[in-house]
Amino acid sequence: MDDGTNVECHIKGNFRIRGIRSTNPVAVGDFVEVQTLADGTNWITEIEDRKNYIIRKSTNLSKESHILAANIDQVALIVTVNHPVTSTTFIDRFLATCEAYRVRAIIIFNKIDLLTDEENEQVEELRALYESIGYKTIEISAISLQNTEYRAQNTDLLTLFAGKTTLLSGNSGVGKSTLLNALFGKEMTRTGKISDAHDKGMHTTTFSEMYFLDDGRIIDTPGIKGFGTIDFEREEVGHYFRDIFRVSRDCRFGNCTHTNEPGCAVKEAVVRGEIAVSRYESYLSLLGDCEEGKYR
Ligand SMILES: Nc1nc2c(ncn2[C@@H]2O[C@H](COP(=O)(O)OP(=O)(O)OP(=O)(O)O)[C@@H](O)[C@H]2O)c(=O)[nH]1
Ligand SMILES: [Mg+2]
Ligand SMILES: [Zn+2]
Numbered sequence: 625m626d627d628g629t630n631v632e633c634h635i636k637g638n639f640r641i642r643g644i645r646s647t648n649p650v651a652v653g654d655f656v657e658v659q660t661l662a663d664g665t666n667w668i669t670e671i672e673d674r675k676n677y678i679i680r681k682s683t684n685l686s687k688e689s690h691i692l693a694a695n696i697d698q699v700a701l702i703v704t705v706n707h708p709v710t711s712t713t714f715i716d717r718f719l720a721t722c723e724a725y726r727v728r729a730i731i732i733f734n735k736i737d738l739l740t741d742e743e744n745e746q747v748e749e750l751r752a753l754y755e756s757i758g759y760k761t762i763e764i765s766a767i768s769l770q771n772t773e774y775r776a777q778n779t780d781l782l783t784l785f786a787g788k789t790t791l792l793s794g795n796s797g798v799g800k801s802t803l804l805n806a807l808f809g810k811e812m813t814r815t816g817k818i819s820d821a822h823d824k825g826m827h828t829t830t831f832s833e834m835y836f837l838d839d840g841r842i843i844d845t846p847g848i849k850g851f852g853t854i855d856f857e858r859e860e861v862g863h864y865f866r867d868i869f870r871v872s873r874d875c876r877f878g879n880c881t882h883t884n885e886p887g888c889a890v891k892e893a894v895v896r897g898e899i900a901v902s903r904y905e906s907y908l909s910l911l912g913d914c915e916e917g918k919y920r
Pocket of ligand 2: 801
């Protein structure tokens, strides 16, 4: 409810939203109308139009999608360069999806307390890369945020969440729930260990839930593995890589896919080091998905 109370609601089995084939008709962040019947049960009767939403294919081959969340102001992508490793392909696919849905994305590099000097350098390099593309980045130790002194030094982080609805996303085990708990200063939700054998998260959070700060709302979500993204058109993929899009104006052909065409400004920029190789590879991997129709 608007006043922050929780009401358990039912939904009719055949409730489907116009135009979207999703496995979950109602998503976290939705505004809904609720009717209470004489027997005291509550039923969702209407879902208001969404300002935006983030969607993900349920599985590679299925045509159904899963709405991660609706009506969000920003996504905080939690990234760890180790324990577990977040790949740049994952980051870039995620960012491309946010671009497609016009949702602001910020990147939070977590677990800096755990990293070697070399890994910390890697964080600095990645931060420089994504800042240069136009993304806000920040580095934190969610564990250390429990320490009030460390917390006081991180006003930058806290102001990021003020007055906004923020979706926390990222691979399993990167510390989404730990960050959530740190923001609230108490245990709001369970966190899980990283497996010793594989240095991976154990999918501790199993469903998305919204939590209300004094000023701001945070949605904690289950860790995601691959990122099936959405139905990108081949010519469209480049639009969702800001760095590639900027340069693509100078390609000889307007519909250049930046693969084999002559006079491709993007490929030239990669060679000159103005577009990061990792970004270009992520772009190609998304383009490859389009070609194979993997997610159709
Ligand atoms: N050293 C260190 N450990 C952290 C930090 N943040 C999280 N962890 C640990 O990483 C493990 C996983 O944290 P979670 O918060 O459960 O991760 P999650 O992203 O919510 O994972 P899922 O719910 O599975 O998606 C826990 O053992 C945390 O204590 C950090 O900044 N530093
Ligand atoms: Mg979690
Ligand atoms: Zn090109």
